[in-house]
Amino acid sequence: MRLKEIREKHGLSQLKLALELNVNQNTISRYETGERQAGYKELILLADYFDVSIDYLLERTDNPNVNR
Secondary structure, eight states, X not given: OOHHHXXXXXXXXXXXXXXXXXXXXXXXXXXXXXXXXXXXXXXXXXXXXXXXXXXXHTTSOSOOOOOO
């Protein structure tokens, strides 16, 4: 997942993102290291927060645009 790249691009710390999304900072860290995989609801939450597609988050495409 390219969460770390997107988070850093937006100038957010793991803690700030965790607070924004109402999750534990350890959860964000584990997503970024691949120690834990985000579930369906979490992927939607992250994609909506950063306004990118889930495919972009999961590195299935280099196009961050959301098809609506």
